[in-house]
Amino acid sequence: MDGAPGVGVALDAVYGQTEPDFRWVTEHRWQDGGPDPLDEVLVYTRTEPVPHWHYVAVGLTSTAVGPPDARHVLDDPEDGRGWTFELTARLARADGPEHEHPPVFMVNLLQNLTRYVVESFTPFGPGHTMDLYGPIQQDSVTPVGQVLFMEDPELGRGPRGDTRDAGADAIDFLQVVGLTADEAAAKKTWTDTGFAALYEQYHPLLVTRLDRDSILTDPRALAAVEAGRAADGSSLGGLVVEQLTVTRAGRLARLRRRAPLTVTLGASVVDTLRVALPLRIGAGDDFSLESEHARVTFSPEAHGDPHEHEPGHWVIGLTLRQAEAVATQLLPRAGSYRSAELPAVDFLVERTTVRDHDDTPLRTIG
Structure with missing residues (x-):
């Protein structure tokens, strides 16, 4: 597996020796002058707590591009090390033979988001949002057109106890979560953790679903946002x-x-x-x-x-x-x-x- 050693350590902690069910590998790597900064995208088929695909992008931690202060805190600018984080995503999985393979659009989205990082020298962090200015899946009618970056609920943030070094191999895994426009606006008026906890009540493990309405169509969710921002204020500084x-x-x-x-x-x-x-x-x-x-x-x-x-x-x-x-x-x-x-x-x-x-x-x- 490519990427920093901490990627494998984190995956082993969640999946053990289970191999990914699907794998997309970049043939012409970014380091060799290729157009795609990700080395590979691994996908695990999940049934619990809800059926979904778990995408894990690998490549940012081995892509030494950008100023040192945007890369690993222990990096030497000349040592060839990469960024401090990798991106993940979870996409709801439907039943039926036509849904036996994970949709490719999520792989392309992860590739494009990674390209934005390495070309703009701008890292993502927990609580960041981005407007995609269109459906998350092109040519679809889904209302999901914005993304939120939060800690992957399982892979999380490094370090992880005694199983990994707290220094050079500590990696953060940021999950890309698809939101509707009003959900993204609500998140900005409250705290990152407050909104994520509310969203997870409707979509466990922060799974992205395309065939859904906004959670704010539920009056209870809307009331929770209003009560939360009244009590906590907004974390958007x-x-x-x-x-x-x-x-x-x-x-x-x-x-x-x-x-x-x-x-x-x-x-x-x-x-x-x-x-x-x-x-x-x-x-x-x-x-x-x-x-x-x-x-x-x-x-x-x-x-x-x-x-x-x-x-x-x-x-x-x-x-x-x-x-x-x-x-x-x-x-x-x-x-x-x-x-x-x-x-x-x-x-x-x-x-x-x-x-x-x-x-x-x-x-x-x-």
């Missing part, structure tokens, strides 16, 4: 975005009654900002937006004027009332917005063009 700039108005602009500060952001992040900002500020927590060249931190400060904390990092202090006013005022539509409760800041919303990994435009938001 910020967003990494592509569109974000901050400009300070000159003297002439201020005389023309422009706000001292203009924050320009993409329409695609507005809905999340509107929900998360009041929750975070109300709980006494910061919320940040960060791009390659700028960072804006909204901080729970009464009477705090916007200021540049350090080059490129702006801090905007606001009360819960101001946060709620901004959330009410902003819309995911191109235009300029200013709340009377926060006159020191103009928000300029620009259209967002969603592109695939080949940079082909898919849709425009705003």
Whole structure:
């Protein structure tokens, strides 16, 4: 088996000497100049607690690509070691002879997510979400079109007791969980673990099912989300975005009654900002937006004027009332917005063009 030694240790702890039922192997490996970063994808046929396929991707831990701080904490940049984690997925398995083989689309999804990691140098972590901007299985009618990354309930996170070294071979296994749009939005307004525990009540082991409605169609689930976020707040402390700039108005602009500060952001992040900002500020927590060249931190400060904390990092202090006013005022539509409760800041919303990994435009938001 390829990958770091910890992959085999973790699989042995769950499956013993049982071999995977299916295996996809990459013929032209990434390290040899091939297009696919995964070395292989292993699939185990499961019947308990519900019938499903357990996909285990192998390759990130042997793909030495990216800056050292995004790879293994004990790596030497020159030693050829890979990343700290591997991806997994669980897909509900139907009965019948036509369902004897695991669907290939999940293998392709794992390959594409891995490619995103190694090409962007951006690792996933527990609680991260991603909008796929379409059904998780192309050409299907499933409402599942977003993914959540959580610890694999069985393979989990390293180290694992006395059976493995706590250092170089410690590997995290992140499970890709398919969500509907409203489920993904609900997760962002609550804590990662709180939402995952609720989801698992409906889908044991965080299994992805395509032929289903949102769990939030059950009033009990909706009530649990509302009660949970009221008690726990939101664990979403910020967003990494592509569109974000901050400009300070000159003297002439201020005389023309422009706000001292203009924050320009993409329409695609507005809905999340509107929900998360009041929750975070109300709980006494910061919320940040960060791009390659700028960072804006909204901080729970009464009477705090916007200021540049350090080059490129702006801090905007606001009360819960101001946060709620901004959330009410902003819309995911191109235009300029200013709340009377926060006159020191103009928000300029620009259209967002969603592109695939080949940079082909898919849709425009705003």
